[in-house]
Amino acid sequence: MASSPPGHVSLTNRCRDSKSPYVRAHMDNPTAWQLWNAETLALARKTNRPLFVSIGYSACHWCHVMAHESFDDPRIAQLLNEHFIPVKIDREERPDIDRQYMDFLQATTGAGGWPLNVFVTPDLEPVLGGTYWPGPKTKRALAGGGSFEDVLTKVAQAWKEQEKSIRESGSQIARQLREFAQEGSLGGRQANGDIGDGEQDGLELDLLEESYQHYKQRFDTQYGGFGGAPKFPTPIHIGQMLRLNSYGSDVREIVGEDECQDAQQMALKTLTFMYKGGIKDQVGHGFARYSVTRDWNLPHFEKMLYDNAQLLPLYLDAWLLTNDPLYLEATMDIATYLTSKPMLSPLGAIHASEDADSLPTAADKEKREGAFYVYSVDEIQRVLSAQEADVITRYWGLQAAGNIDPQFDAQGELKGQNTLCVQMTPNELATELELPETKVNDLLKSSRQKLLAYRDSNRPRPALDDKIVTAWNGLAISGLARTAAALASSHPSESADYLSAAIGAAECIRNHLYQPSTKTLLRVYRDGPGSTPGFADDYAFLISGLIDLYTATFDASWLRWATDLQESQTSLFWDTHKHGFFSTAADQPDILVRTKDGMDNAEPSVNGVAAHNLHCLGSLLDDAGYAKMARRTVAAFEVEISQHPGLFSGMMPSIVAAKSSMQGLVVAGKGGVADKAVQAVRRGVRPTCTILRIGSDIKETEWLRQRNQLVKDLDAEKEFVQLCEGSSCKVLDGAGVDDFFKSA
Template sequence: MSASASKGGFVSLSNRCNESKSPYVRSHSNNPTAWQLWSPETLELSKRTNRLLFVSIGYSACHWCHVMAHESFMDDRIAQLLNEHFIPVKVDREERPDVDKVYMDFLQATTGGGGWPLNVFVTPDLQPLFGGTYWPGPKSERAHHGGGFETILTKVASAWKEQEARCRESASNITDQLRQFAQEGTLSGRRSGEGIDGSDDGLELELLEEAYDHYKSRYDEQNGGFGGAPKFPTPSHLSFLLRLGEWDGIVKDIVGDDAVQNSQKMVVKTLDNMAKGGIKDQVGHGFARYSVTKDWSLPHFEKMLYDNAQLLPLYLDAWLITKNPLFLETAHDIATYLTSSPIQSPAGGFHASEDADSAPSASEKEHKEGAFYVWSHSEFYKALTDEKLASILAKHWNVKPNGNVSPKHDIQGELKGLNTLCVTLSITDLSQQFGLSEQDTVQAIQIGRQRLSDWRDQHRPRPLLDDKIVVSWNGLAIGGLARTSAALKESEPAASRRYLEAAVSASQFIRRELYDSQTKTLRRVYREGPGATAGFADDYAFLISGLIDLYEATFDDSYLQWADELQQSQIQHFADNESETKGGFFGTPALAPDILIRSKDAMDNAEPSANGVSATNLFRLSSLLDDSNYSALATRTAKAFEVEMVQHPGLFTGLMSAVVNSRLDVKPIVISGTDASSEVKSALSQLHQMVRPGSTVVRLGGDSKSDWLRQRNEVLGSIEQDRDMVQVCEGTSCKLIKAAELQELLKGTHV
């Protein structure tokens, strides 16, 4: 790796990106920048040579990562500065979210913003000194007023050479502040079990109302969603608002009827506008990462597995609650995306993402943002072959002769004269305008969509695929597909089977390739074999959640048994059990050697928080397994972030389920008997057609596999599984009910 590595002396580095399995890191293997990998060897080299690390973090589908790579990391002058004065390190944030979190927290704390590429100068002791996101390269028109990357490199190199002690002191002070921030939310100084006011009352249900108020104040009445541009789907927040009215009646009484109804209206409008907007691939399937505009019309074109995996159960819930056919259609669209090439791996599991950029045609080499998805007016008409059909669909999707993308949103000028497809004219209005029946209009749209899809596939190279298989994101997809399969089992059996098979296949792949049955631990990533990185808290949490959903879709208790094993491992390696006044789960295992700060994730962002999902998992497992230790740990996990939740409840919607569950029991609905029983059929049908945040379902007898579960849960072991009945269990007793009473029971109106 180096010809000489003496302290402060000459060191010759070569680009090592080809040694990585990450597609993102490998894409930089042709850079003159001598990228190193985040490894003990590299970190030791930094100490030995007393050089700052230049850590550049991104991911394969990141558009601005590509821009900076082209402008800067391929530039000989930039490469010379990096290679002479720093140890440049390239990191895939999806492989190492722990490294990304430390330095993203630093960037947000010091600048108030963040994003990718994330570039940070780090001392040999891993302490952050200075950072930013995209910095313009030397030949970029944006490199002016002293803000270009070359200027930054020169200044930082000079500061380290001439004022090293001051730099180290500054980095140390910043690190101390970050550590203090990371340690907040652990109830330090309070007796375990005490509430905010010193009482033993614990978390209050009024937090739900305060969280609702937060989103009500930020809601975009015109376009849906929250805040202005850029606008993100935020599935965790939307799910919280949508489910407010599906809890026990006590919750509705506290939050209020108006808040519950308005929450649903906000979500319905948001999901409706997203489904019709450019953020959704109107020709193919799936959703893009986010919208550049507040009206959802112009996406940032990358497609991420974790976004689509979260949006699937959200649209499913919206359909189950409202019966709006658009939401079911959209759920099918997302599920089709997940279960089709290129996202679904032939080996099982789901790939990570598709790039934002691609070549406009097979004959062009330069990649442009959105090239696979946007249309010129002439190409749109040419692809549809029929003038009248093209006229109808141009009105439907707002296709204009000079394009529909505003120059102010097209920073690089790559979308000039092009159109993103957004539904701007309803079926009814379209039918009236062209003198068609609504049935003929729908058929025209279906024909046109297929023709455009075929044209796109034949004439345009598809965006590059990041074919990593990430455990946490696969867990989200497994859960969404399992729930969708269960909901459609009776009405659409073929689709139900397809979705379930994909979920089962993904779980089998992870168990086969990324799970060590001896140590009961996970690896995070598979690509060309299992990766070296151990699983993080979110890998365990999201997979456990998906396995519980898979159990409730199949009633095969092997999924529940594996979830139980994983939960025990997560507790062993990630739970904060240092004292009675702490709690929650760290994101990284205890023995992680190369992490500056070990922190706990509780705020919901693009992905749900590991602690929010973990707390919900623990309550669900406690209900299914009659394990009070799990419910106690769930409450303890939520209470670890009590201070933050009280101050900013809208940022912790993933923990709101735990707030409710700490007050109200999660009701286990136990259904036993033969599959042919009308009572059994009725109960299962109802339960799969309901959004049930406060209950779990157990199936005994029939085709279910429940031997392990009956041994793990003594109460279930005592139930006659061949007798046709529906019961609600609490503690050691179960109450017999009628299937017709389930709706009232779960809504809290039945005593």
Template sequence: MPNRLEHESSPYLLQHANNPVDWFPWGEEALEVARDQQKPIFLSIGYSACHWCHVMEHESFESQEIADYLNAHFVCIKVDREERPDLDQIYMNAVQLLTGHGGWPMSVFLTPELKPFFGGTYWPPTASRGMPGFDQVLRAVIDAWTNRREMAQQQSEILTERLQSIGAGAAESTEIPPGRIGMAVRQMEQSFDERHGGFGQAPKFPHTMNVDLLLRNYVETRNEHSLKIVAITLDKMSRGGIYDHLGGGFARYSVDAKWLVPHFEKMLYDNALLVSNYVDAFRLTKFPRYAQVVRETCDYILRDMTDELGGFHSTEDADSEGEEGKFYVWEPHEIHQLLGDETIAQRFCYVYDVTESGNFEGHSILNLKQPLAQFAEELQTSEEELAEEMANGRQVLFNARYDRVRPGKDDKILASWNGLMIEALAKAGAALGEPRYLAAATQAAKFVLEKMTDANGRLLHTYRHGKAKLPAYLDDYSYLASAMFALYEATFDATWLDECHRLMQVAIEHFYDQEEGGFFYTADDHEALIARNKDFYDNSIPSGNGMAALVLAKLGKLIGDNELLRLAEATVVAGADVLQKHPLAAGQLLIAYDFLQNPGKQVVLAVESDDPSLPAIVGQLHSQYLPRTLLAVQVGDTQPSGLLQSLLEGKKPQAGEPTIYACENFQCQAPVSAASYLSS
């Protein structure tokens, strides 16, 4: 018989609906049972693409013996961390305080008052691999709850006080010493892997905020080493097995230092953030490979991760047919059979590292050990000819792969992650002159604003199969507002700027801390939990405060709103402790700080309404990497109104020619022709 999870919409929760464990979703029913029966709560948090979550489910939650013990002694609650990042934040902090590390599946034991007293991550069903068995853990917890409850409750009180202190994020100092970005860059230089790119050793994650910081630092300082770090990292990632050479898109991370063997799950947010990195790097360097990666990754999102209504799905699993990576790996005989021509097949296997012994559990993950130009030299052919041959081969393999059993997909649509992808597609469409990407970004933005907004104009966090639910978090507002700003700069449709402003006004009203500065993760009318967090640290996604501060700074500078700039500065100051002690752990906040500290430019292009050169001029502006420049367009005699009135007022084409008006550091320069501005 299915348990209570059968009525949920989350694919992750539905995966557990037929477990013999008597799972509850998080909600009042479960919490009331725990209070009434004075049972401890077993809280299990994971997500659908998590490999070890699947392992623990199969080993423990499908075990009748373990389920019987859980059902008899605990109120068992299963949570999708992607639906409830607020709960995940709080209880992950608890697990890290208890064990010194964290991860998923997350397993936490709570008092009926929701206060944690013990926790961990994955445990095998019985003792093995140097770990205690889950059966032992459960019995030890119940022994403590039965025989030493006062001690367990005391532990929970101490932990809860610590969690509340962490969550408040109160700064010991509001001073931000100069040189924070330089300090972060030096830390990156120290941890940079000169041979393989990236930072640190295995496992290796894409540190997208680091790349963003380095690109900005290069523009400011012309520090060639910053650009070298970016180039090596982006090159090695896009040639490694972490990149899907057939279908586009990046896996979550690499288990080794050289980006070869990925954890094969694909997350929407990683691909969004990486598209933004490669777009910016292409704008700066004009390297064609970066544009190719952008196109292939955006095409993957449009082809495989886009809902029929326009929103973007969340994740693809690592596993298919019960095996990690099975969908993605190859053997030489398959390639020879598919490509037919013996010489071409041999060359393809050589270039993409497909061997009899394999590079992953007897199979081969496609990867490029060196640039294609070097392969062409070795094979005594031109790079263009080899590139065409490899592209044809990849297309044949891609078509054949479509007949395989695909990994499972979590098709829920999250407002926050959609915001990241909308922004990435808007940037890609503008930089590459690709209308398809702008159209997809626009459609997704309309979808979220129409289908994931309640009657009061408040965002909802998640949508699946016709139903939107759960009050939105700070990430939803700040990421989506940033996406609206990017859409304005890509299309110059002021509607998107209005939406950006509206979203940030809601965030200020319901999330902003008027006493200490900065934004809470949850709204003032959110469900009461044991702590209310402010996040300044980045995780795999940017911190909500860092993103909010940057959007406020951009919006404030573009429309000349000093109150928005004050709030942006106060948000950065609220994270001063983090920027003092661990600047590299708060890259997004550091980016906002950098944007506020530097004058930047506001550039207005004024053109006649019928000027045929407008698309070409806009295309040139969009092709440049200008991280501190804000763009606007005034077309014809249209009277500027609303947010842009003060910026656009009186700006007209001079002598009928497209004209640039540039303002910097509260001073406006004399208007110049667009042609001379773009050639300077």
């Protein structure tokens, strides 16, 4: 190792200059972290040092582990500070940077995850990446398994001795990434050349059957979900299976009646096991990010807004389709989590996440994973009565030595602890204990209340990432608005709370993250608006939320704002040559590649959501231009969808809309048939159905009349329901409304 590093400069830790809780958590590291900005990138070029870019997020457990093992270590800090420009990035603030380097990592190693650590040249070209590397004092490193220190030493030496070849390799990798991105998707190339105007002519409804078969083959018949451990909810895919039976007769004829029912049962089984598993906070509210184990019982304990926001409408639809009280309970549990402290911001929007790690007690000095959520049997017996403890121990399958397999406890932090996972039904418990079932339910309820009070009083709560992320709030607005609308008649008090929260979140975004003069969004708010412009997902997810908020309120100002945002999304992100939406704007200065998001992952794909938004706006406003753009968006991914339909669940509603047409209800006035239609839509599950309502008491009705020629001359006070499908419209009476919804 050379004693004099490339480029002599004294670095100081700049993390305190960031507003991100994740970045600020590293401000006391001896590692001299820099922020990703023009100054830092210029410094790398000036000093000719490679950048070490470390990307993570506040709730990430393994990010904390690596920070403790390596970034707090003086020797590691010395290597980083002398030979590299170390940069810390919050992936939730800059998903574009995270995406380009994650694509590199997955392409070169076949794996991904966080922390994402990548070495890049001063020209931002990646040369080596990884996720968690063990610290120098860990068992693996001491046993000769290799450590982060070894990686740093080798890269520093290689840069000193082989800089030219490293730069050439980085340039080749960057060129390949750019070429792939510039070519666009296979579907986009084909649509641009061989399919006329590129409006998904080759995508047929039988793709839904192929998608079903994909998930049928991967379905875990024992525990639900798709694939083995680790097991992620992937709400967008569960939702496609859940709602497959709700598209209408065209889809059922092609997929098969039995297959559609089977798909729904797969989804319901998955949702049931998740709700009973350790991934669900059985004492409090909300779901953790994912399960380490196949049976959903051992999570990594972070709770993310985007997961819970997507799970909310899933459980809502499960209840609407089955009337099973378990799914209603789950729906209200998630809605309560999103609309209560600490998740609900005083500004009205919803915070980003809660950490996986926390202090076991206020007296402890070191955080542990899951400390807020797990219990020992001794604790249970101290907090509860003997009878309550007996019931709960059986109900959750608690064990004196703990119920967590040591192979999944790499840090030894969960020894002797239990995750809470429902193992028996109240009826089974009642039979086993020879008690009335009502008594068992009372004991379960009182036990939960005592354990929650004990937890809140004796355990420090996990750290809150109190960023407000525009895209994720869009997802939450959508779920809360739909839930409020569906529960308006059966649970009016809770419905009002959820609707108030949805409106509050939308108003917060409009007041703090929207720039009316340019009709553009910002990505993040924390202690003031951030400087990062909104990405395509911020626009798409918020537009989707506003459409659902309009359906819940019939306040057309939300719909009007959605159209303004759609104009901006199109202006900033639309690919005028090959169609579809780029994830980043054309003028983004500090990225290597401009990608398009077509496949669904932990979050739904931008283009899938955008296409559905466009179909909905086209139906609501009788605007063929929106529908045409929706078809072209899907066509940009036509080849990929045809080859792997199971990876494009978010595109399926738009494929159905294009082939079977959207179904748009126009409602005027008040009365039996009008109110019946509204109630049916709000309490129904029809992915390709919209509803528009006009009346003297409807805000922005005149704007609607100007935007939608179908309602321009309608008498807003006369009771009226009209169904439009494609270019055909017909008036429905009460029986017609009933028949329409029975056909779903």
